[in-house]
Amino acid sequence: MEELIQQYTEHAKNGFYSVHLSEISSKGNQAFTTSDILNDKGVLLARKGINIDRDVRQQLIKHKLLKPLDIQIGLEHQADTQTLITEFRRLLEKYPDLHRVNEALKYGPEFEKLLQLERLHPLLTQKLTVLEAQMHSEFEKSIFSAWLSSMIAREMGLSMDERRDILVAALMHDIGLLHLDPDIVCSNRKLSAQEWSTVRAHVVVGKIIADSVPGIYPEVSRAVIEHHEDCFGAGYPFALREEQLGNPGKIINMTDSIHSIRVKSFRNSQRTLGDIKPYLQLNPTTNGYEVYRATMSIIKKSGLQPVRLRADDCPKDYAKNLGRQIDILREAKQALDDIHENLLELKERIDQHDAKQLSAIAAVTCRIRSTLDESGLLSSEIAAWLCKERELSRVDEQVLGEFNEIELLIKELTWQIRNTVRMFHSYNDSDATRDAMMLEHIEASIESIQEIFERLG
Numbered sequence: 001m002e003e004l005i006q007q008y009t010e011h012a013k014n015g016f017y018s019v020h021l022s023e024i025s026s027k028g029n030q031a032f033t034t035s036d037i038l039n040d041k042g043v044l045l046a047r048k049g050i051n052i053d054r055d056v057r058q059q060l061i062k063h064k065l066l067k068p069l070d071i072q073i074g075l076e077h078q079a080d081t082q083t084l085i086t087e088f089r090r091l092l093e094k095y096p097d098l099h100r101v102n103e104a105l106k107y108g109p110e111f112e113k114l115l116q117l118e119r120l121h122p123l124l125t126q127k128l129t130v131l132e133a134q135m136h137s138e139f140e141k142s143i144f145s146a147w148l149s150s151m152i153a154r155e156m157g158l159s160m161d162e163r164r165d166i167l168v169a170a171l172m173h174d175i176g177l178l179h180l181d182p183d184i185v186c187s188n189r190k191l192s193a194q195e196w197s198t199v200r201a202h203v204v205v206g207k208i209i210a211d212s213v214p215g216i217y218p219e220v221s222r223a224v225i226e227h228h229e230d231c232f233g234a235g236y237p238f239a240l241r242e243e244q245l246g247n248p249g250k251i252i253n254m255t256d257s258i259h260s261i262r263v264k265s266f267r268n269s270q271r272t273l274g275d276i277k278p279y280l281q282l283n284p285t286t287n288g289y290e291v292y293r294a295t296m297s298i299i300k301k302s303g304l305q306p307v308r309l310r311a312d313d314c315p316k317d318y319a320k321n322l323g324r325q326i327d328i329l330r331e332a333k334q335a336l337d338d339i340h341e342n343l344l345e346l347k348e349r350i351d352q353h354d355a356k357q358l359s360a361i362a363a364v365t366c367r368i369r370s371t372l373d374e375s376g377l378l379s380s381e382i383a384a385w386l387c388k389e390r391e392l393s394r395v396d397e398q399v400l401g402e403f404n405e406i407e408l409l410i411k412e413l414t415w416q417i418r419n420t421v422r423m424f425h426s427y428n429d430s431d432a433t434r435d436a437m438m439l440e441h442i443e444a445s446i447e448s449i450q451e452i453f454e455r456l457g
């Protein structure tokens with residue numbers, strides 16, 4: 001931990017934060033210095049009271065700063081509780097299913113009260129202001145996460161203190177992104193292993209910033225650094241296991257996954273949070289069983305139902321397509337079994353090299369194999385049933401609902417397997433090991449599974 005903190009201390013002091021400050025100024029919300037800014041040698045870089053424009057930012061970005069930039073600047077307009085409440089209400093308007101959950105669980109007034117009671121430190125509202133202007137989707141995600149994670153915490157029966165820590169941690173969990181190269185963290189292109197490691201650093205930078213906020217509770221910064229860990233030891237930065245993780249990080253990880261599915265995967269469909277159940281059922285222990293149970297309970301209480309396909313969609317083609325995708329998943333399972341065997345053979349070498357990334361891949365592979373088995377998708381019963389439905393001329397509403405559920409299960413499993421392939425690539429591209437035998441096995445594994453996915457298109 002100390003090593004990582006040291007590595008990213010300069011990023012937390014400024015990194016690329018001054019880039020965002022100069023851009024926010026050019027958009028009409030002036031960022032200015034509130035004290036003389038010196039470099040680590042005591043040389044003056046910017047006088048107190050000047051605006052942070054492109055020239056100032058050029059000067060700041062070239063140097064190591066004596067003190068963190070965020071305690072030496074001010075913003076003309078800074079977000080406050082009301083800004084967060086307004087954004088929350090806007091979010092509910094944008095996504096009617098969230099509104100439905102909020103109403104059914106009678107959570108709105110309580111959430112807004114929690115926000116009002118928690119007097120956020122100006123350092124945090126400064127970061128949230130910059131996040132809102134510069135990475136609006138991340139800002140929206142923070143509000144979503146604050147709302148849903150504090151609701152999950154209530155459902156789990158956690159104390160008010162814990163719910164407060166979760167709320168604050170959820171609001172700030174991704175602010176570390178503001179200090180990393182925007183060309184990388186805001187990019188839609190395929191990232192290299194090195195670039196991925198930059199993105200992953202946001203949890204460390206976020207923790208350093210959280211630790212610097214006067215009066216912040218240690219559970220908050222712990223949640224920030226743990227929010228990409230999972231209970232199988234497949235997360236980052238430390239690949240911790242369930243018993244080593246606190247509730248807040250586990251809950252925030254769950255809300256991030258749900259946000260990604262709801263906002264990204266369901267973007268071009270009519271699907272809502274009512275369609276999230278298959279994802280939850282496939283991942284009951286990823287963030288701990290208690291978190292799963294509370295989340296499932298919220299979805300059930302909301303009364304939201306999965307969206308059914310329209311009746312004019314062709315059920316025969318639907319059944320045929322599902323059958324085809326299941327066949328590909330079956331092949332992927334075989335490839336995963338081979339990879340598992342490979343990794344078992346390499347276990348001693350992995351331990352010897354302390355190759356955490358490979359241990360994480362082994363943990364993920366193991367989990368997907370058992371999830372595939374437990375889902376029942378590869379069973380002969382499902383195959384026979386899909387074949388039967390393929391021959392029927394009409395398929396009723398209930399069957400369409402079941403098709404939908406199978407489709408969502410396939411999507412989630414496919415995503416998980418693709419993610420494993422990404423992890424392999426990232427490992428292969430990095431200089432983590434030069435052990436020839438390990439590399440050979442890993443390249444073979446990537447090739448076999450990659451080929452399967454190419455056929456999936």
Ligand SMILES: [Fe+2]
Binds near residue numbers: 227
């Ligand atoms: Fe994150």
